[in-house]
Amino acid sequence: MSREQTGATVLVTGAAGFIGSHVAERLLARGDAVIGLDNFDTFYDPALKRANLRAALGHPRFHLVEGDLRERALLDRLLTDHGVTAVVHLAARAGVRPSLVDPELYADVNVRGSAVVFEAARAAGVTRVIYASSSSVYGGNEKLPFAEDDPVDHPVSPYAATKKANELQAHVYARLFGMTMIGLRFFTVYGPRQRPEMAIAAFTRRLAEGRPVPMYGDGGSRRDYTYIDDIVDGVLAALDRGRGYRIYNLGESATTTLARLIELIAAELGVTPEIERHPEQPGDVPATWADISRAREELGYDPQVPVEEGIRRYVAWFRGGRGAAP
Numbered sequence: 066m067s068r069e070q071t072g073a074t075v076l077v078t079g080a081a082g083f084i085g086s087h088v089a090e091r092l093l094a095r096g097d098a099v100i101g102l103d104n105f106d107t108f109y110d111p112a113l114k115r116a117n118l119r120a121a122l123g124h125p126r127f128h129l130v131e132g133d134l135r136e137r138a139l140l141d142r143l144l145t146d147h148g149v150t151a152v153v154h155l156a157a158r159a160g161v162r163p164s165l166v167d168p169e170l171y172a173d174v175n176v177r178g179s180a181v182v183f184e185a186a187r188a189a190g191v192t193r194v195i196y197a198s199s200s201s202v203y204g205g206n207e208k209l210p211f212a213e214d215d216p217v218d219h220p221v222s223p224y225a226a227t228k229k230a231n232e233l234q235a236h237v238y239a240r241l242f243g244m245t246m247i248g249l250r251f252f253t254v255y256g257p258r259q260r261p262e263m264a265i266a267a268f269t270r271r272l273a274e275g276r277p278v279p280m281y282g283d284g285g286s287r288r289d290y291t292y293i294d295d296i297v298d299g300v301l302a303a304l305d306r307g308r309g310y311r312i313y314n315l316g317e318s319a320t321t322t323l324a325r326l327i328e329l330i331a332a333e334l335g336v337t338p339e340i341e342r343h344p345e346q347p348g349d350v351p352a353t354w355a356d357i358s359r360a361r362e363e364l365g366y367d368p369q370v371p372v373e374e375g376i377r378r379y380v381a382w383f384r385g386g387r388g389a390a391p
C-alpha cells in the first residue's frame with residue numbers, strides 16, 4: 066500500500082464505528098489522508114470501537130481526534146488545522162428501538178450535532194459533505210421498493226425523524242451556499258464489526274452459544290441487508306461523483322425475511338435454531354427494500370455481495386473470535 070498522500074484529506078466523523086472504520090481504511094488504502102473524529106460513546110463497548118480502529122491507527126496518514134462533534138470549537142480547529150477538503154459525516158446515535166428510550170439524546174447528537182458539522186464545514190470553506198441518512202426515513206411506506214422520490218414525511222421512530230431532519234438541514238447548505246451535500250440512505254448494513262446490538266451480530270452470538278434467538282413478529286418482516294463492502298463503495302462513489310443536493314439509496318435491492326435470516330446464520334454455524342417469539346416492536350417497519358437505480362446511474366454503484374455470501378463472510382469473521390458482546 067502506498068504511504069504517500071495522493072488524494073484528499075477527509076474528515077470522517079464516527080470513524081471508530083462500524084461503517085466509519087471501514088470507510089477510513091478504504092480511504093487510506095487509496096491514498097487519501099483521514100482525520101477520524103469519534104467520542105467513543107458507550108452506546109456499545111468502546112473497547113470494540115478501539116479494536117475497529119486497529120488497522121487505521123497504524124497508518125501514517127490517519128489522525129485520530131477523540132472528541133464530541135457537538136463542540137463547535139473543536140470542529141473549527143480540526144477542519145482548518147488539517148486542511149480538510151471533504152467531510153464524511155457518519156457519527157450518530159444509531160438504532161431505532163433505543164431512540165424510543167432517549168429521544169432527546171438522539172435529537173441532540175443527530176440533529177444538533179449535524180448542525181454543528183455542516184455549519185463548521187461551511188465556515189471552513191469545505192464544500193463537499195457526505196452524510197449518513199437511513200432507510201428508516203421511509204417509515205411504513207407501502208410502495209416497494211423504496212425510491213428516493215417517495216414521500217418521507219411519516220417517520221415512525223425518533224431516530225428516523227432525526228435522519229429526515231439531517232436531509233432538510235443539508236438542503237439548506239446546498240441551496241444557500243452552493244455546497245455539495247450528499248445524503249446516503251443506508252439499508253441495514255452488516256459485515257465484520259457490525260454494531261453488536263444489530264440483528265445479525267446478536268443472532269450469530271446467541272446461536273453460537275446455544276441460546277434461543279428472539280423473533281419479533283411472525284418472522285415475515287423483510288429487510289434489504291447490505292454488505293459493508295458495498296456500502297463503502299457507495300460512500301466513496303458519492304464522495305468522488307456526488308454533485309449538488311442529492312439523496313441516494315444504498316442497499317442490495319433484495320429482501321430477506323427474518324425467519325430466513327435466522328436459518329441462514331444457523332446453517333452457516335451448523336446449529337439448529339431455537340426461536341423465542343415476541344410481539345412486534347413499536348418503531349419496526351414490515352419491510353425495507355431499496356430501489357437503487359439512481360445510485361447505479363449517477364454513482365456507478367453496483368452491489369456485489371448477496372446475503373448468503375455476506376452471512377458466510379460474517380460468520381467466518383465471527384469464528385475468528387471477533388464478534389464480542391456489547
Ligand SMILES: NC(=O)c1ccc[n+]([C@@H]2O[C@H](COP(=O)([O-])OP(=O)(O)OC[C@H]3O[C@@H](n4cnc5c(N)ncnc54)[C@H](O)[C@@H]3O)[C@@H](O)[C@H]2O)c1
Nearest residue numbers: 079082083084103104105106133134156157197251253254
Ligand atoms: N449500520 C446500519 O445498518 C445503518 C443503517 C442506516 C444508517 N446508518 C447510519 O450510519 C452511521 C454509522 O452507523 P454505524 O452502524 O457505523 O454506527 P456506530 O455506532 O458503530 O458508529 C457511530 C460512531 O459515532 C460515534 N459518535 C456518536 N456520537 C458522537 C459524538 N457526539 N461525537 C463524536 N462521535 C460520536 C460513536 O462513538 C460511534 O463510533 C450512523 O449515522 C447511522 O445512523 C447505519
